[in-house]
Amino acid sequence: MNMLGNLDSIQYYVGDTLLLGLALLVVVIDLVGRGRAHGVTGVASLLSIAAVLTVVGVSPAVGDRLFYGMVRADSLARAFKLIIGACALLTLLVSLRTAEVSTRLRGEFFALILFATYGMFLMVSASNLLAAYLGIEMASISSYILAGFLARRTRSSEAAFKYVIYGSVASGVMLFGISLVFGMAGTVDIAVMGERLAAAPPIGVALALVLMFAGLGYKIASVPFHMWSPDVYEGSPLPVTAFLSVASKAAGFGLVLRFFRDGMGSPAAMATVDWPLLLALVSAVTMTVGNLAAFGQTNVKRLLAYSSIAHGGYLLMGVVAMGGARGSESQAAVLFYFLAYLFMNLGAFYVVLHLAAPGRLGSEEISAYRGLIRRSPLAAILMSMFLFSLIGLPPFAGFWGKLYLFKTVIDASLTSGGVNGHSFVWLVLLGLLNSAISLYYYFSVVKAMLLDDGDDTSRVAVNPLYAALLIVLMLPTLLLGFLTDVSVVEDQLTDAPAASVAKTPVP
Amino acid sequence: MDLLTLLWLVPIIGMALVLLAPRLLGRVVSLIATLATLVISVLVWQQFSTTEGGTQLITRVGWIEQFSIQYHVGVDGLSMALILLTGVIAVIGVIASWNIGAETHREGTEKAYFAMYLLLVAGMYGFFVAQDLILFYVFFELTLLPMYFLIGVWGGPRREYAAIKFFLYTLFGSVFMLVAILALYFQSGPESARTFSIPELAERGLGLPVTVVNWLWIGFYLGFAIKVPIFPFHTWLPDAHVEAPTPISVILAGVLLKMGTYGLVRMNVQVLGGASEKLWTFLAVVAVVNIVYGSFCAMAQKDLKKLVAYSSVGHMGFVLLGIAARTPEGLNGAVFQMVSHGLLSGMLFLIVGVIYNRAHHRYIVYPDDPELLRLYHIDPSKAGKPGFGGLATTMPVYTGIMTVAFFGSLGLPGMSGFIGEALALMGAWRVYPVLTIISAIGILLGAAYFLWTIQRMFLGDENPEWEGLPDINGRELLALVPLAILVVVLGVLPWIATNLSAATVDGLQVVETMRSLAKL
Incomplete structure (x- = not known):
């Protein structure tokens, strides 16, 4: 567990560096092509991200802290x-x-999109609050532009505007929180701050934590920092909405997990600020508000936006359980859920995206989906399966994701000592009740597609290539729970516990 | 491939074949698939030893090793009877669905219907053979989706409301069940020895504090109570039955409700039998409420199908009473009554279906509610007048088979209903004498509403409106007669069914303690 200098660190940071370089290359190609080379830029971006994925996939996870403790590649x-x-x-x-x-x-x-991805990469690898802040800003600023990309559509401009305002307020507040942490701990190194904060006045630490959570909560769209998300999701171009609802949330959770695991995971830090309880409350409110707000939505995109707020609430349960005895299992449960969420949520959004095109349904309203089973059986059945999975019905992936999340909370709560002295069985019960409630609004879409008869009965043509993509997303949605399980994910997470990281000396 | 896996796998394969086959072959494929599973159930029965109390024909392989989630199936006396019942009802259901497209005015949807039907059948079989709690839960939930669509697409005028109500209610119940399952797993032993296996959990006896057992008991109870359904969670049932097409009502009353009572015996009695006496008394009390309240509600109904639905609420009360008593007679009676009610309620709903297909309504007395009259296209001037009358002259064969079902249901000796209710009451008498007396009144009420219905619909003057109504046809008889034969056979030779469950029931630890209590 060493602290590495800049030159030694580069070898472990190839994927990220490559991504940044290739993103710049895409910009250059676009400039040289004077906007006519969109085919080339598209293929180049695809190849870039594929190359980066390969490099990240094959590079080993290292415990060392890179760039003098700025980031980790664990x-x-x-x-x-x-x-x-x-x-x-x-x-x-x-x-x-x-x-x-x-x-x-x-x-x-x-x-x-590539720049936003780079920012998110930085968020999930940052082990210093300033690096984390840079990552958040990089991801956010790119996302602001992406959200407002449809300049002529007022909805899109409104979305971008809201996003910018909420985002800048949230990051400003977060920055203030970081400065408080620096004032009390004398460091912004996540791995070191916990130990030092334990000696600081609890009220100050709590304040700093709450202020910082404004930034983090904004990224994961947790209540009360969720207000931007339905409008942004509705107004943005659909590929961007889908991207934000999964990737941006994943980046936020990556940072949240690391922050609480490495920074605040020690018993001393938990004794100073009872963050498991705070997060449990946030989680409870987030899933409930997200679900209740999704009732009565008539626009599928907006409905999915609220549903993704609720899913953020479920995911927070895993972070809560991380304060308990089986931290590594809880992390794995969050990751497993994201794996399921990646397929089912993108799948649902992409069906909406495809059907919203003018030649097909031309609308994102639930009423336009009436009788879809007769117009395009494939689209209707695929959409239903993605929605079943989002509800968490067995045997779909969403069920296993929830099962593991709930199980880790129950395990952590019932182990003697609980999660920092609390039992969160009530949170599991609330999570399950929320899933049951969510059935109602997801099924308003299913009902429209499969049970109702629409006025229009003309066939809706689904592009075969696109259908193939949807089926590729559907297969893991159906089979993930049988192909793999949370222990496989847990085995991949080989990081040393936070405590041993924290003990490395600071230069 | 072992037989028990085939039980749920064959319907799944059948489902795939239905989707691939031409539209009208769907029913043939389904018939073959359900017949095949019936044959497999009988083969299981042959290999099943009635003298052994424990789980038999076990297949157990690792699935998610780290949490000891296993693919673990097996049968014992409790599940054996219900597997055979499922086998019979599934075949009957296909026969009753033969013209489902035309009968529900949804021609062209037959493939989807039979695919969903077979998925439902797979879920039911899987639930009864599962010995691992996660597998148990997965199959329990697996029946919900097909049921939603079977009611929601092929149901009556208010089908969408009924379907989502059914789904939401059951899902709410299973929420509590899942929490109880996870908590039970956590309490099942030290970290290295935790298990989801039901027989192991039962064997370990757990040794938990009574408060913990009570909470777990309540969790499972809520899950199953909604499924049975137990008062006050029963309101989804009449809606679901009224809207469901005939074959789906048959499946719902015949098998799906039994998943709730089976679950109660399997989990609450077998694993959590140590819950405090107050809870068992509570169960006995709600059982009596089910019997009396269900019967009174049935008596008040104008819609024949709703009457039958409420009679189910009442008859399931006897199952609950037998379970609450936990005496050998009570539990054997509960299992017997599950089978008997499965056969009888199947018959009753088929009978309702026969008249509905001919008259396009099923009102004993036409309703006053203008909304209902509009939904069923009934002339408003008929409100409050008798719907039928003198059917015995127009449809003599139909009346004959109806008599078997009605008299069987009201508990006439010589038919299965009598044995089930008598055993349950005998079992309960030793533990809850007062409650038993009250519930015996339920039998009287049952006789009252069934006989009154016969009088109003089948006897008396012929209603000129239905003069030329054709009598029951061959296909409908094919569905009803096997059930009628089984009802009589089980009424005369009840040991066929009680033998299945007797050894297992004797093995239940709770009963032993109850016996010693009784001796004192």
Whole structure:
């Protein structure tokens, strides 16, 4: 467990560096092609992200802290990078031909996705609050532009504007929190701050933590920092919405996991600020508000936006359980859920994306989906399966994801001592009740597609290539629980416990 | 491939074949698949030893090793009877679904219907053979989706409401069950020895504090109570039955409700039998409420199908009473009553279906509610008038088979209903004498509403409106007669069914303690 200097660190940071270089290359190609080379930029971006994914996938996870403790390339970072990268790859794939983005601007669009991905990579690998802040800003600023990419559509401009305002307030507040941490701990190194904060006045630490959570909560769209997300999700171009709902959330959770694991995971830190309880409350409110708000939505995209807030609430349960005895299992449960979420959520969004095209349904309203089973059985059945999985019905992937999340919370709660002295069985019960409630609004879409008869009965043509992509997303949604399980994920997470990291000397 | 795996795998394969086969071959494929599973159930029965109390024909392989989630199937006396019942009802259901497209005015949807039907059958079999709690839960939930669509697509005028109500209610129950399952797993032993295996959990006896057992008991109870359904969670049932197409009502009453009572015996009695006496008394009390309240509700119904649905609520009360008593007679009676009610309620719903297909309504007395009259296209001037009358002259064969079902259901000796209720009451008498007396009143009420229905619909003057109504046809008889034969056979030779469960019931530890209590 060493602290490495800049030159020694580079060898473990190849994937990220490569991504940055290739993103710049895409910009250059776009500039040279004067906006006419969108085909080339598209393929170049796809190849770049594929190359980066390969490099990240094969590079070993190292415990060493890189660049004088700024970032880590451990297994947690790698796992999240793979999920974010896969999401970016799929996003590029569906945006290659999307009608929403004009061909002239596509080069920039692709480059921005790559830059946002780089920012997210930095978020999940940062082990210093300033690096984390840089990552957040990099991801956010790229995302602001992506959200407002449809300049002529007022909805899109509104989305971008809201996103910018909420985002800058949140990051400003977070920065203030970081400065408080620096004031009390004399460091912004995540691995070291916990030990020092334990000696600081609890009220100050709690304040700093709450302020910082404004930034983190904004990224994972947890209540009360979720207000931006339905409007942004609704107004953004659909590939961007799907990208934000999975990759951006994953990046946020990567950072949250690391922050609480390495920074605040020690018993002393938990004694100073009872963050498991705080997060449990946030989780409870987030999933409930997300689900209740999804009721009565008439727009599928907006419905999925609220549902993704609720899923953020479920995922926070895993972070809560990390304060308990089986921290590594809890992390693995969060990751497993993300794996399931990647396929089912993107799948659902991509069906909506495809059907929203003018030649097909031309709308994202639930009423337009009426009788879809007769117009395009494939689209209707695939969409239903993604929704079943989002509800968490067995045997779909979402069920296993929830099962492991709930199980880790129960295990942590019932072990003597509980999670920092608390039992969170009530949170599991609430999570399950929320899943049961969520059935109702997901099924409003299923009902419209499969049970209702629509006025229009003309066939809706699904592009065969696109259908193939959807089926590729559907197979893991159906089979993930049988192909793998959370212990496989846990075996991949080989990081040393936070305590041993914290003991390395600071230069 | 072992037989028990085939039980749920054959319907799944059948489902795939249905989707691949031409539209009208779907029913043939389904018939073959369900017949094949019936044959497999009988083969299982042949290999099943009635003298052994424990789980038999076990297949157990690792699935998710780290959490000791296993693919673990087996049968014992409790599941054997229900597997055979599922086999019979599944075949009957296909026969009753033969013209489902035309009958529900949804021509062209037959493939989807039979695919969903077979998925439902697979879920039911899987639930009864599962010996691992996660597998048990997965199969329990697996029945919900097909059921939602079977009611929601092929149901009556208010099908969508009924379907989502059914789904939401059951899902809410299973929430509590899942928490109880996870908590039970955690308490099942030290970290290296935790298990989801039901027989192991039962064997270990757990030795948990009574409060913990009570909470787990309540968790499972909520899950199963909604499925049975037990008062006050029963309101989804009449809605679901009224809207469901005939074959789905048959499956719902015949098998799906038994998943709830089977679960109660399997989990609450076998694993959590050590729960405090107050809870068992509570169960006995709600059982009596089910019997009396269900019967009174049935008596008040104008819709024949709703009457039958409420009679189910009442008859399931006897199963609950037998379970609550936990005496050998009580538990054997509960299992027997599950089988008997499965056969009888199947018959009753088929009978309702026969008249509905001919008259396109099923009102004993036309309703006053203008909304209902509009939904069923009934002339408003008929409100409050008798719906039928004198059917015995128009449809003599139908009336004959109806008599078997009605008299069987009201507990006439010589038919299965009598044995089930008598055993349950005998078992309960030793433990809850007062409650038993009250529930015996339920039998009287049952006789009252069934006889009153016969009088109003089948006897008396012929209603000129239905003069030329054709009598029951061959296909409908093919579905009803086997059930009628089984009802009579089980009524005369009840040991066929009680033998299946007797050894297992004797093995249940709780019963031993109850016996010693009784001796004192």
